[in-house]
Amino acid sequence: MDKKENNKSIFKSPYMFLVPPLLFYLFFWFFPVLISLIQAFTSIDGGFSLENFRMMFQDDLFAEAFFNTLIFASVSIVLQFILALSLALLINRKFKGSKMFLFIMLIPMAIPPSAVGILWNTGLIQTGWINSFLSITGVQNLMELMGIASGPVIWKQATGLQAVFMIILIDTWTVLPSVMIIILAGLQNFNEEYTEAAKVFGASRSQALRHIVLPIIKPTIITALLLRLISGLQVWLISVMIFGFNTVPFLLERIVFYTDQVRTGVYSYKLSVTYSIFVVVLVAVSAFAFVKLTKTKDWSGANE
Amino acid sequence: MSFLKLERVKKVYNKTIEAVKRFDLEIERGEFVVFLGPSGCGKSTIMRMIAGLETVTEGDILLNGKSIIHLEPKDRGISMIFQSYAVWPHMTVYGNVAYPLKLRKKTKEEVEEIVNEAAVICDIDQYLKRYPNQLSGGQRQRVAVARAIAVKPELFLMDEPLSNLDAKLRVSMRTDLKRIHQDLKSTSIFVTHDQSEALSLADRIVVMNHGYIEQIGTPNEIYHESESMFVARFIGSPPSNFLDVKVELEDNKVFLVHSTFKYEINNKFVKTLKGKYIGKTIVLAVRPENFTIGNKGIIKTKATIVEPQGSHIVINANIGDVEVKIVSPILDILPNQEIMVGFTESIGLFDKDTEKRIK
Numbered sequence: 001m002d003k004k005e006n007n008k009s010i011f012k013s014p015y016m017f018l019v020p021p022l023l024f025y026l027f028f029w030f031f032p033v034l035i036s037l038i039q040a041f042t043s044i045d046g047g048f049s050l051e052n053f054r055m056m057f058q059d060d061l062f063a064e065a066f067f068n069t070l071i072f073a074s075v076s077i078v079l080q081f082i083l084a085l086s087l088a089l090l091i092n093r094k095f096k097g098s099k100m101f102l103f104i105m106l107i108p109m110a111i112p113p114s115a116v117g118i119l120w121n122t123g124l125i126q127t128g129w130i131n132s133f134l135s136i137t138g139v140q141n142l143m144e145l146m147g148i149a150s151g152p153v154i155w156k157q158a159t160g161l162q163a164v165f166m167i168i169l170i171d172t173w174t175v176l177p178s179v180m181i182i183i184l185a186g187l188q189n190f191n192e193e194y195t196e197a198a199k200v201f202g203a204s205r206s207q208a209l210r211h212i213v214l215p216i217i218k219p220t221i222i223t224a225l226l227l228r229l230i231s232g233l234q235v236w237l238i239s240v241m242i243f244g245f246n247t248v249p250f251l252l253e254r255i256v257f258y259t260d261q262v263r264t265g266v267y268s269y270k271l272s273v274t275y276s277i278f279v280v281v282l283v284a285v286s287a288f289a290f291v292k293l294t295k296t297k298d299w300s301g302a303n304e
Numbered sequence: 305m306s307f308l309k310l311e312r313v314k315k316v317y318n319k320t321i322e323a324v325k326r327f328d329l330e331i332e333r334g335e336f337v338v339f340l341g342p343s344g345c346g347k348s349t350i351m352r353m354i355a356g357l358e359t360v361t362e363g364d365i366l367l368n369g370k371s372i373i374h375l376e377p378k379d380r381g382i383s384m385i386f387q388s389y390a391v392w393p394h395m396t397v398y399g400n401v402a403y404p405l406k407l408r409k410k411t412k413e414e415v416e417e418i419v420n421e422a423a424v425i426c427d428i429d430q431y432l433k434r435y436p437n438q439l440s441g442g443q444r445q446r447v448a449v450a451r452a453i454a455v456k457p458e459l460f461l462m463d464e465p466l467s468n469l470d471a472k473l474r475v476s477m478r479t480d481l482k483r484i485h486q487d488l489k490s491t492s493i494f495v496t497h498d499q500s501e502a503l504s505l506a507d508r509i510v511v512m513n514h515g516y517i518e519q520i521g522t523p524n525e526i527y528h529e530s531e532s533m534f535v536a537r538f539i540g541s542p543p544s545n546f547l548d549v550k551v552e553l554e555d556n557k558v559f560l561v562h563s564t565f566k567y568e569i570n571n572k573f574v575k576t577l578k579g580k581y582i583g584k585t586i587v588l589a590v591r592p593e594n595f596t597i598g599n600k601g602i603i604k605t606k607a608t609i610v611e612p613q614g615s616h617i618v619i620n621a622n623i624g625d626v627e628v629k630i631v632s633p634i635l636d637i638l639p640n641q642e643i644m645v646g647f648t649e650s651i652g653l654f655d656k657d658t659e660k661r662i663k
Contacts, residue, residue, distance in 0.1 A: 196357050197390035199377040201404035201455065211403070215394040 039273040044266055052274040059271070065249035068164050072250065073232035073286070076168045077225055083172065084179035084224070089209075091180075092187045102184075109177045117241025120170050124155040124242060131155075156243065163248040167238050174238075175231075179224050186220030187213075222294050229290055233283050251279050305369050306330035307491055308354070308459060313363035315349050315515075323349045325515035327363070331493070336485050338494045340502040341512035342538070347495045350512075351461050354493065356380055367458065378407075383457035385465040389448040391436045397423075398432040401451045408455070422454040425484065442473045449481070453488060460485075460492040466501060478504060499539045503527065511535050527591075528650065533659040536589050536652060542618065544589045544652070545628040551581045560588055563624050565603045573653055576662055586662065589652035592618065592631040601644025610639050621645065 010016075043049035056062055087105065091098050111119065123130040131152045134140040143149040158166055194216060198208040214221075236252035245257045258272035308331040315324040324346040331337050339347035352358040354365060356377035365373050372380050383404075391400050401422055405415045423429040426446040436444055445465065452460060462481075466474045482505055485492055496502055502509050503523040511518040511526060511534075519531040530536035536544040549560040549567075558569045558577050567588075569577060577586075597619075608627075609620040612635070619630040619637060623645070630645065637643065653662040 191388055191390065193386040193388050193390035194392055196355075196377075197384065197386055197392070198403075199357070200355055200382060200384045200461075201451070202378040202407035204376075204378065207407065212392060216392070218394075 036273045036276055039270055040277045044270070052270050053278075055267075055271055056274045056278065059254070061246065061249040061254065065251050065254050068249060069233055069235070069251045069282075071161070071164055072168060072171075072235050073229055075165070076171055076232050077228050079168065080172050080176055080179050080228055081221070081225055084176055084183055085221070087176070087180045088183040088187055091184060105180065106177045108174050111174070113174070113237050114241065116170065116174050117238055120238075121242055124166075126152055126154050126156075128155075159247070163239075163243060167235070167242070167248065170238050170242070171232075171235065175228065179228060182224040182227075183217070183221060186217040190217060218294075222291070226287060226290060230283055230287060233279065233286060251275060251282070255279070307333040307335075307368065309366040309369075310350070310354075311364045311366070313350065313353065313365060314361050315346070315353060315358065316361045322515055324353075327517060329510060329517070329520065331491060333491055334489045336482075336492045336494065336505060336507045338496060338502040338506035338509045339512060340496055340499060340509050340538075341518075343497055345512040346515040347497075347510075347512050348463055351463055351493060351495050354459070355382055355384055355461055381458040382461055383452040383455050383459075384461040384463065385445075385448045385452050387464045387467060389441075389444045389465075389468070391444050391447045391451070393436050395435075396432065397428060397434055397436070397439070397447050397450075400436070400447055401454050404451060404455045418454050419450075422450040425453065425487075426450040426480075441469055442477065445469060445477060449484065453484065453490070457490060460490045462492065462494040464495055464497070467496070467498070474501075481505065500541060503539070511538065513538075529661070530589070530652060531661050533587065533589070533654050536654070540591060542592050542629040542631070544591055545595075545626070546654075547588045547590070547623060547626055547628075548585055548656070549588045550585050551577050551583065553578065553582050558582075560586075562588075564605070565623075567602060567647065571649065573662065577653075581662070585656050587654040587656050587659075589654055590628070590647055591650065592629045594648045594650045595628070595630040595632070596646040596648060597630065597632050597634055597637070597643050598646070599644060601646040603645040605643060605645060607637050607639055607641050607643055610637055619643070 040052055041048055041050070043051045059065075091102050091105075108116070122128050131140070134143070135152070140149070140152070143153075144151075155166065190213065194212050195208050198212045199205075203211060234252050236250050236256055239248045239250055239253055240256070245253065245261055252275075255272045255275045258268040258275065262268040308329075310327055310329045313324060313327040314322070316322050327346075327350055329337075339350060341347045349358060353360050353373075356372070356375060360373045364371050367380065392403070395403060398419055401419045402415050405418055410418070419432070420429065423432060426449050428443060428446045428450055431439060431443060431447075436447065439447065445468075448465070465481075466477055469477060478501055481494075485505075494502075494505055503526075506523055508520060508522055509526045510520050513534050519526060519535050521529070521531075526535060527539055530539060530544070533546065537546075547562055549562045552559045552561050558574050560567045560569060603623055605621045605623060607619045607621050611618040611620075616631050616633050617635055617637060619632055620627055621630060621643065622628075654660065655662055
């Protein structure tokens, strides 16, 4: 009788509800991560080895991929922060037509990444819409007069940092609305009386923005930028869509390249797994550093 | 020359909504003026125009004889207490009080001295290092007051500063505000919809309704000589009771006739009533405490509901088809008990058409 009661109580325990998610994490998170770790730290014969990491560091494009990734993540986060904040502040002023403006701004969010690639690809080819636009508006002539360009610009021949900056601009075009909308949400929750108090007590507009508004919505901004930092370190698709593999390397572009493009079996597989581990560590370290560096003093985010 | 002067001030939103239709007021230095009215009457809008947080559509606002309507809020020499307190959450209490002083380019020593002084006045000196979310509503309110007095303003604006506090704290805070005003003698404008707050704080009350001023006067004038039925209804808790009565002349005596009573008028009203109102229906306004209960009464009725208040009781009774509230010091009246109701001399009469007071 007692035993039966006991059995029943185990199944009635609230912890039973944790079983499905635990199973989920076990199969779809823990095992893959474990397997990747094992693969990365073992040689082909199965013993523990750092051989894969040596191979990765010696990869011809590793240094450039690493450098490009860092440049991309840091420049895009700054650029997107400044633009998103300005736009959010503008839209938050609720001028006539601000809702329409917001609507138009959000359109890039609705376009899937590969379509973004195609869109910009058709723009960046020599006879693409960007060059047409430049020539119709007369900017092309101006550029030629000033000696910046001779003949239509061949955008897709850009290499190195130029190419990275082009990708940054395209990425910014795509993700700006999502950053902006998080900051805008922060601003709309913001108690207007905080700013009004600042103005009454002697602050100019810009002082009120710098001393009152920004510090108070800082937690929101940090969240938005942290998300951007993480996905910035994982950039690859735009680069591949526009320049193809091996042209403007990024860390994640390497992973995709070695999993998808090279079919030399176990070596490239191990290389891509090792790159993955490297990216995971990079993302974790950067995110942690970002949160630490931007930490607000403890006022417990009382964003009332 | 008055200290603050508002001339024909008008505020229109979106070209159609008239929040303030016309507002004329002069305030002397050191006065405590309360803007009182129901929500949407334009009282906060007026205050925000004085602060510079709203533009003025028409008219002018003069401070010390100079127009201020084109000045930025920061250049007007005012300070303000907000309904939500607007105590900045990312600054300590000290930081909140000190920030306006820093903007005024005071030295560190001056700032410290002024903050400490203001903190002592507002009784928050033990919380200076705390953040606002570690304080109760009442303490935050005190921080807002300390911040406002620290800048030694020409003019002190308060926009429903007590409405977020619980009832008990509201009453004690209101005494504190009055004390601070008496000590500092700063000219103050206080916006509220709470008539008891207005009565207890104000030197003068400005009663507003639908964007107009209904009456300006001392608390006693507003209460005992309400200029309109709106004011009589808005002020007092419970408010005035209104009874429609007919003015009749018999043997050269003026009577107010109601279906349940006939009351002879023999004071200042006689002349006016004889002149204009014989045979007409007017409104008799009686404050709850201006009813009498006892043998001298002229109306026989029954107490329907009795609400004891400690020092007095509030009786609901029907006079004709109107339910009136009577405040009585006689504490032992029971529900359904028959009572004889009369009036004291302090009654008010209103014109039924214009709703204005008959003098």
